[in-house]
Amino acid sequence: MSENRLIFYHKQNTSARLRFLRFESGSVCAFEPLPVLSQIIDECIDFELDDTVVAHPAQLVLDAAKRFGLAADCIRVEGEYRARIDSCDGPVQVYLTEFTTIDPPFAQAQKINADFIDLTQARGLPGVELELLRRAYEHVMTG
Secondary structure, X not given: OOEEEEEEEEEOOOOOOEEEEEOOOOOOEXXXXXXXXXXXXXXXXXXXXXXXXXXXXXXXXXXHHHHHOOOHHHEEEEEEEEEEEEEOOEEEEEEEEEEOOOOOOHHHHHHOOOEEEOHXXXXXXXXXXXXXXXXXXXHHHHO
Protein backbone atom coordinates (compact mmCIF):
# COMPACT_ATOMS: atom_id res chain seq x y z
CA MET A 1 0.00 0.00 0.00
CA SER A 2 1.22 3.47 -0.89
CA GLU A 3 2.03 6.02 1.80
CA ASN A 4 0.07 9.28 1.89
CA ARG A 5 0.82 12.86 2.79
CA LEU A 6 -1.43 15.86 3.08
CA ILE A 7 -0.57 19.49 2.47
CA PHE A 8 -2.89 21.78 4.42
CA TYR A 9 -3.74 25.32 3.43
CA HIS A 10 -6.12 28.09 4.37
CA LYS A 11 -7.27 30.80 1.97
CA GLN A 12 -8.77 33.90 3.54
CA ASN A 13 -12.05 34.67 1.76
CA THR A 14 -11.84 38.43 2.16
CA SER A 15 -8.19 38.99 1.23
CA ALA A 16 -7.26 35.78 -0.64
CA ARG A 17 -4.25 35.42 1.68
CA LEU A 18 -2.99 31.89 1.29
CA ARG A 19 -1.14 30.13 4.10
CA PHE A 20 0.25 26.64 4.38
CA LEU A 21 0.61 24.61 7.55
CA ARG A 22 4.21 23.81 8.51
CA PHE A 23 4.80 21.10 11.07
CA GLU A 24 7.32 20.84 13.89
CA SER A 25 9.57 18.77 11.62
CA GLY A 26 9.87 21.81 9.32
CA SER A 27 7.91 20.01 6.59
CA VAL A 28 4.60 21.06 5.05
CA CYS A 29 3.72 17.40 4.50
CA ALA A 30 1.48 15.86 7.11
CA PHE A 31 2.04 14.05 9.22
CA GLU A 32 5.69 13.29 8.54
CA PRO A 33 8.19 14.71 6.07
CA LEU A 34 8.85 13.11 2.72
CA PRO A 35 11.89 10.83 2.64
CA VAL A 36 15.16 12.44 1.57
CA LEU A 37 15.77 12.50 -2.21
CA SER A 38 12.05 12.22 -3.03
CA GLN A 39 11.00 13.33 -6.50
CA ILE A 40 7.67 14.20 -8.11
CA ILE A 41 6.67 11.57 -10.66
CA ASP A 42 3.55 13.29 -11.94
CA GLU A 43 0.95 15.78 -10.85
CA CYS A 44 -2.25 13.89 -11.52
CA ILE A 45 -2.85 10.19 -11.26
CA ASP A 46 -5.24 7.92 -13.10
CA PHE A 47 -5.90 5.44 -10.31
CA GLU A 48 -7.43 2.94 -12.71
CA LEU A 49 -4.10 2.61 -14.51
CA ASP A 50 -2.01 2.57 -11.36
CA ASP A 51 -1.69 -0.74 -9.55
CA THR A 52 -0.78 0.92 -6.25
CA VAL A 53 -3.38 0.58 -3.48
CA VAL A 54 -4.11 3.95 -1.88
CA ALA A 55 -6.30 5.11 0.99
CA HIS A 56 -9.43 7.03 0.05
CA PRO A 57 -8.87 10.76 0.69
CA ALA A 58 -12.08 10.97 2.74
CA GLN A 59 -10.56 8.66 5.34
CA LEU A 60 -7.42 10.78 5.42
CA VAL A 61 -9.56 13.86 6.12
CA LEU A 62 -11.41 12.11 8.95
CA ASP A 63 -8.12 11.05 10.52
CA ALA A 64 -6.67 14.55 10.17
CA ALA A 65 -9.76 16.23 11.62
CA LYS A 66 -9.60 13.93 14.61
CA ARG A 67 -5.91 14.70 15.08
CA PHE A 68 -6.60 18.46 14.98
CA GLY A 69 -9.72 18.21 17.13
CA LEU A 70 -11.86 19.69 14.35
CA ALA A 71 -15.16 18.63 12.83
CA ALA A 72 -14.66 16.65 9.63
CA ASP A 73 -16.42 19.35 7.58
CA CYS A 74 -13.68 21.86 8.54
CA ILE A 75 -11.27 20.11 6.16
CA ARG A 76 -11.79 19.13 2.53
CA VAL A 77 -9.60 17.50 -0.09
CA GLU A 78 -8.93 19.35 -3.33
CA GLY A 79 -10.10 16.73 -5.79
CA GLU A 80 -8.09 18.02 -8.73
CA TYR A 81 -4.73 18.26 -7.00
CA ARG A 82 -2.79 15.06 -6.49
CA ALA A 83 0.87 14.32 -6.83
CA ARG A 84 2.76 11.07 -6.84
CA ILE A 85 6.18 11.06 -5.28
CA ASP A 86 8.93 8.54 -5.86
CA SER A 87 10.95 7.94 -2.72
CA CYS A 88 13.46 5.43 -1.46
CA ASP A 89 10.67 4.06 0.78
CA GLY A 90 8.28 3.55 -2.16
CA PRO A 91 5.54 5.65 -3.77
CA VAL A 92 3.87 8.45 -1.82
CA GLN A 93 0.55 10.05 -2.75
CA VAL A 94 0.22 13.75 -1.85
CA TYR A 95 -3.19 15.40 -1.48
CA LEU A 96 -3.96 19.08 -1.03
CA THR A 97 -6.41 19.78 1.78
CA GLU A 98 -8.15 23.01 2.70
CA PHE A 99 -9.21 24.27 6.10
CA THR A 100 -12.72 25.55 5.39
CA THR A 101 -12.96 27.60 8.57
CA ILE A 102 -13.35 31.38 8.34
CA ASP A 103 -9.93 31.92 9.92
CA PRO A 104 -6.99 29.51 10.05
CA PRO A 105 -7.28 27.17 13.04
CA PHE A 106 -4.28 28.69 14.82
CA ALA A 107 -5.06 27.14 18.23
CA GLN A 108 -5.37 23.62 16.82
CA ALA A 109 -2.14 24.05 14.87
CA GLN A 110 -0.35 25.29 17.95
CA LYS A 111 -1.46 22.22 19.92
CA ILE A 112 0.50 20.00 17.54
CA ASN A 113 3.46 22.42 17.30
CA ALA A 114 2.60 23.56 13.77
CA ASP A 115 2.28 27.06 12.34
CA PHE A 116 0.83 28.74 9.29
CA ILE A 117 3.28 30.23 6.80
CA ASP A 118 3.06 32.27 3.64
CA LEU A 119 4.69 30.86 0.52
CA THR A 120 7.57 33.30 0.94
CA GLN A 121 8.37 31.74 4.32
CA ALA A 122 8.85 28.31 2.73
CA ARG A 123 12.45 29.00 1.79
CA GLY A 124 14.66 26.30 3.16
CA LEU A 125 12.21 23.49 2.49
CA PRO A 126 13.44 20.60 0.33
CA GLY A 127 13.09 21.20 -3.41
CA VAL A 128 10.31 18.64 -3.80
CA GLU A 129 8.20 20.38 -1.14
CA LEU A 130 8.81 23.78 -2.73
CA GLU A 131 7.60 22.39 -6.06
CA LEU A 132 4.52 20.87 -4.39
CA LEU A 133 3.74 24.25 -2.79
CA ARG A 134 4.27 26.09 -6.07
CA ARG A 135 1.79 23.79 -7.78
CA ALA A 136 -0.62 24.08 -4.84
CA TYR A 137 -0.43 27.88 -4.92
CA GLU A 138 -1.07 27.92 -8.65
CA HIS A 139 -3.96 25.48 -8.31
CA VAL A 140 -5.66 27.39 -5.49
CA MET A 141 -5.19 30.86 -6.94
CA THR A 142 -6.27 29.97 -10.49
CA GLY A 143 -8.67 27.19 -9.57
